[in-house]
Amino acid sequence: MGHRSTPSYQTTPVERGRIAAKVTATGALSALVTVQVGSQVSGRIQQLFADFNSPVRKGQILVKLDPQLYAAALNQVQANYLSAKSNLVKSQIQAAEAERQLRRTKLLADRKLIALADLDTAQANASVAKAQVESARAGISQVQASLHQAEVNLAYTTIVSPIDGVVISRNVDVGQTVAASLSAPTLFVIAQDLRKVQVDASISEADIGKLRAGMKTEFTVDAYPNDRFEGLVRQIRNSPQTVQNVVTYDAVIDVANPDLRLKPGMTANVTFTYDSRENVLSVPNAALRFKPPVSDSKRTPGKRRRPSDPSRGTVWVLRESKLVPLKIKMGLSDGTQTEVVSGEIKEGDKLVIGAGDPKSSSGQPGGQPGGRTRIRGLM
Numbered sequence: 001m002g003h004r005s006t007p008s009y010q011t012t013p014v015e016r017g018r019i020a021a022k023v024t025a026t027g028a029l030s031a032l033v034t035v036q037v038g039s040q041v042s043g044r045i046q047q048l049f050a051d052f053n054s055p056v057r058k059g060q061i062l063v064k065l066d067p068q069l070y071a072a073a074l075n076q077v078q079a080n081y082l083s084a085k086s087n088l089v090k091s092q093i094q095a096a097e098a099e100r101q102l103r104r105t106k107l108l109a110d111r112k113l114i115a116l117a118d119l120d121t122a123q124a125n126a127s128v129a130k131a132q133v134e135s136a137r138a139g140i141s142q143v144q145a146s147l148h149q150a151e152v153n154l155a156y157t158t159i160v161s162p163i164d165g166v167v168i169s170r171n172v173d174v175g176q177t178v179a180a181s182l183s184a185p186t187l188f189v190i191a192q193d194l195r196k197v198q199v200d201a202s203i204s205e206a207d208i209g210k211l212r213a214g215m216k217t218e219f220t221v222d223a224y225p226n227d228r229f230e231g232l233v234r235q236i237r238n239s240p241q242t243v244q245n246v247v248t249y250d251a252v253i254d255v256a257n258p259d260l261r262l263k264p265g266m267t268a269n270v271t272f273t274y275d276s277r278e279n280v281l282s283v284p285n286a287a288l289r290f291k292p293p294v295s296d297s298k299r300t301p302g303k304r305r306r307p308s309d310p311s312r313g314t315v316w317v318l319r320e321s322k323l324v325p326l327k328i329k330m331g332l333s334d335g336t337q338t339e340v341v342s343g344e345i346k347e348g349d350k351l352v353i354g355a356g357d358p359k360s361s362s363g364q365p366g367g368q369p370g371g372r373t374r375i376r377g378l379m
Contacts, residue, residue, distance in 0.1 A: 027201030031191035038184030095129035
C-alpha cells in the first residue's frame with residue numbers, strides 16, 4: 001500500500017455583487033461642427049489675420065488675397081458699362097431721327113411726291129433703329145452682369161469666417177499662391193465650439209445590436225489615463241464601414257468639454273454598459289471552464305456533459321473535501337463573472353476555478369486568487 005499523489009485545487013467563495021455587461025470600442029474625438037474655409041478665386045496671399053487656436057467670429061476677416069488683377073478687371077468692366085450706356089443713348093437718338101424721317105416720308109408719299117420705294121426704305125430704317133435700341137439695352141444688361149461678377153470676384157479676395165469658432169488648422173502662409181481653378185483650396189479649418197465635442201466609435205456588427213440611442217457611456221483618453229469622461233449616445237448610423245472584411249458601424253457620442261481638455265483627434269477608449277444586475281450570485285468564468293482530471297471525476301458523483309442549452313453550465317464545488325458538480329443556469333456576463341440565475345449553488349460555496357500541483361504554490365494559469373484545498377486519498 002502506498003500513497004498516491006495528492007491533488008490540489010484552487011478555490012474561491014461564491015459571492016454576491018454587481019455584474020455589468022459591457023461593449024468596448026475605440027473612436028476619435030472631433031468637434032460637433034467643423035468648417036473648411038477655402039478660396040473661390042485664385043491669387044497670392046497678401047495678409048493673414050488668424051493662426052492656429054485663434055478664436056474667430058462670424059464675418060471676421062481671415063485672409064486677404066492680392067486684389068490687383070480683380071480690381072483691374074472691375075475697372076475694365078466699368079468702362080465697358082459706360083460705353084454700353086453711350087451706345088444706348090446713340091441708338092435712341094438714331095431711332096428718333098429715323099422716326100422723324102419716316103413721318104416726313106409718309107407726308108410726301110401721301111401727296112405722291114416720292115416713290116413708294118422711298119417710303120418702304122424709311123419704314124425699314126425706323127424698324128432697324130428701334131431694334132438697335134433694344135440691342136443696346138440688352139448689351140447694358142450683359143455688361144451689368146459682368147460688372148456684378150467682377151465686383152463679387154474682387155470681394156472674394158477678402159475671405160471671412162463663416163461661423164464663430166476656433167481655428168484648428170491653417171494650411172497657408174503669406175506670399176503663397178492659391179489656385180481655385182478646379183476645386184477650392186482649404187485655407188483654414190474652424191471648429192464651431194470645442195466646449196461640446198463628439199466621439200465617433202467603431203462598433204463591430206456583433207455588438208451593434210446591444211447599443212441604443214440615449215445610452216450613457218464612459219471613455220478614457222491617453223492624455224488623461226486616470227480620468228473617466230462621460231457621454232451620451234446621440235446616434236447609431238446605419239451606414240456600414242467595411243475594412244478587410246470586418247464590418248463596423250459608427251456610434252456618435254455627445255460629450256461635454258467645458259474645460260477644453262479634450263482635443264479633436266484624440267483616441268477614445270469607449271465602454272458601453274448595456275445591462276447590469278445588482279446583488280446577484282455570480283461565478284468566475286474560470287469556474288465554468290474548469291474540468292477536473294479524469295481520475296478525480298471518476299471518484300465524484302455525476303459526470304460532466306456538454307450542455308445543449310448555452311445558458312446552462314456546470315461548476316464544481318468542494319463539499320466535505322470532495323468534488324461535487326452543480327448544474328446552473330447562467331445569466332448576464334461581463335466577460336469575467338457570470339450571473340447565476342438558478343441552481344443548487346449557494347453563497348459561500350467553495351468554487352473550484354483551477355487545479356494545481358501540490359508542490360507548486362500557483363494554480364492553473366488563468367485562475368483567480370483564492371483558497372487552496374488538497375484532497376487526499378490512499379491506494
